[in-house]
Amino acid sequence: MVASMERTTVNVLADHGADGRPIFEELLVDRLQDEVFRLVASPGLVLGLGAGDEIEVDPNSGKFTVHERGGNFAVWVYTNDGMDDAIESVASAVARLGGRLDGRKRTLVVFTIPADAGFPAVEEIFYRFVDENPGAEWYFGNVYDPADGVTPLNWW
Secondary structure, X not given: OOOOOEEEEEEEEEEEOOOOOEEEEEEEEEEEEOOEEEEOOOOOOOOOOOOOOEEEEOOOOOOEEEEEOOOEEEEEEEOOOOOHHHHHHHHHHHHHOOOEEEEEOOOEEXXXXXXXXXXXXXXXXXXXXXXXXXXXXXXXXXXXXXXXXXXXXXXX
């Protein structure tokens, strides 16, 4: 048991490469107990998780178990280079829903949005973005079962 909460990082299994080797994502977390953490930000590779989720991580394999949902959608946006202005506009719309931009790489942007904002409001923002930005795509990172990508997790 940890006496006080500690901000740290933990490696979580995201997938396996073509060669079978594990692919990990380093996630910013608050340690709640020895191997139990609360995600500070939504991941950009690990399916099934969002900011605020409490998870237990096996330190040897990186596999995780969700103990409690944080109540946030993780939304992944895949872009082409040069979409900075459009992403800023999306970030403003997300902020109006109580959400935030959690991470950004060259062609991937990760947002956290409270599930209370509702699917229609979130979908409106991102479908509009994709319509106005050919080549862009978006996906809920923690709404569908990672095993098949289509079965809703129904945590909301």
